[in-house]
Amino acid sequence: MQKWIWLFCITIICTLFVGVGKAEASNESGKRYIGLHDRILPIEDIRVIDGDTKVPLKDIAKYLYVPVYTKDGTTTIRKSGKEIIFNHSTGATTLDGLDQPWEPIASIDGELFISVKYIARETGFQFEYFQQYHTIRIYRNEFNHISHKAFEEVIKAYAAGEQPVSTTKKATVYLTFDDGPNQFTLINHATLEKYKVPATFFFLGNHMKQNESIVKTVSTSGHYIGSHSMTHNRALVYGSTESFIAEMKGGADIIKELTGETAYLVRVPYGSKPLVTESMQKSLRDNGFKMWDWNVDSNDWRYTDKQADQIVKNVQDGVTKATKSGDKDIIILLHDRSQTTIALPKIIEWLQKEGYTFKTYEPDKHITQNFLRDPLL
Numbered sequence: 001m002q003k004w005i006w007l008f009c010i011t012i013i014c015t016l017f018v019g020v021g022k023a024e025a026s027n028e029s030g031k032r033y034i035g036l037h038d039r040i041l042p043i044e045d046i047r048v049i050d051g052d053t054k055v056p057l058k059d060i061a062k063y064l065y066v067p068v069y070t071k072d073g074t075t076t077i078r079k080s081g082k083e084i085i086f087n088h089s090t091g092a093t094t095l096d097g098l099d100q101p102w103e104p105i106a107s108i109d110g111e112l113f114i115s116v117k118y119i120a121r122e123t124g125f126q127f128e129y130f131q132q133y134h135t136i137r138i139y140r141n142e143f144n145h146i147s148h149k150a151f152e153e154v155i156k157a158y159a160a161g162e163q164p165v166s167t168t169k170k171a172t173v174y175l176t177f178d179d180g181p182n183q184f185t186l187i188n189h190a191t192l193e194k195y196k197v198p199a200t201f202f203f204l205g206n207h208m209k210q211n212e213s214i215v216k217t218v219s220t221s222g223h224y225i226g227s228h229s230m231t232h233n234r235a236l237v238y239g240s241t242e243s244f245i246a247e248m249k250g251g252a253d254i255i256k257e258l259t260g261e262t263a264y265l266v267r268v269p270y271g272s273k274p275l276v277t278e279s280m281q282k283s284l285r286d287n288g289f290k291m292w293d294w295n296v297d298s299n300d301w302r303y304t305d306k307q308a309d310q311i312v313k314n315v316q317d318g319v320t321k322a323t324k325s326g327d328k329d330i331i332i333l334l335h336d337r338s339q340t341t342i343a344l345p346k347i348i349e350w351l352q353k354e355g356y357t358f359k360t361y362e363p364d365k366h367i368t369q370n371f372l373r374d375p376l377l
């Protein structure tokens with residue numbers, strides 16, 4: 001009698017294992033995927049040519065925001081200072097004028113296919129391969145992305161026809177305000193309080209001296225304050241490495257004095273590229289600073305109060321584009337200016353409606369976002 005029960009159990013267990021095995025192998029039918037950061041790209045026509053995975057150039061270029069031009073029998077790709085040219089009559093590809101010894105781009109029935117690894121590498125992406133799932137994932141190191149293991153779950157869910165959780169979760173946005181403190185800082189601050197949204201301010205040392213109470217108010221509300229130099233004067237800030245670091249430190253010292261907080265994060269005036277030299281970059285690191293540029297520019301300073309809607313639109317367009325390219329942390333550049341105070345409520349309402357989460361800068365969960373691509377800043 002017992003023997004039968006054992007046999008029965010073994011049969012059940014075997015059935016379970018075979019079942020699990022089948023489910024695991026559901027993506028081994030030969031279906032291939034291309035991942036970008038935390039999601040699978042909806043590219044259908046993925047081909048393996050001579051052991052190399054290729055996809056339609058027009059598809060992958062769209063997702064990587066790589067401009068492609070076709071003219072006079074050649075197709076040109078320009079990105080990150082590089083130029084890749086495909087010659088339609090010879091089938092040859094050159095990179096910055098150098099012949100490529102293989103065929104990273106191939107023309108098949110009039111459609112251009114490009115090697116995924118090639119376009120990723122040449123436009124500044126890393127890539128990893130998930131052999132079991134025939135999937136190549138490309139990503140930028142400086143953008144937050146889920147682990148290799150977690151991405152396997154995304155592939156499995158996608159193969160099973162589910163919408164993976166990680167692609168439905170919207171990005172985090174960081175509203176950043178430069179050039180205060182001034183009278184408009186208080187209006188922006190009141191708007192943030194009204195909508196219960198945290199933000200990050202980059203204050204100027206000389207303005208802080210004149211507006212000590214604003215610095216304290218903003219800090220007490222839980223917003224992060226970083227240094228944006230003392231003077232914002234291009235000649236003074238970028239005159240030498242010594243003056244540069246003195247300008248950034250001067251601001252941080254005043255923040256410490258007024259709020260008790262150590263301001264590790266700086267934003268350099270006019271953005272880090274091309275003004276920050278290698279020596280200045282090193283000096284920032286040596287002094288324990290982190291540095292943020294931005295990935296969405298509102299261009300608010302260009303507009304009048306009456307044109308404030310254009311600022312809202314710039315933010316909407318920039319955030320939409322950043323989201324499509326897989327950015328999980330979106331840092332928006334704004335200023336403490338009159339026109340920005342008018343645009344801000346609409347910007348916040350739109351971001352909230354779209355489901356974005358707002359955060360202030362958190363020093364212990366630092367996110368790298370600088371034009372120099374310095375992972376240490």
Ligand SMILES: [Zn+2]
Pocket residue numbers: 178179228232269270
């Ligand atoms: Zn500024």
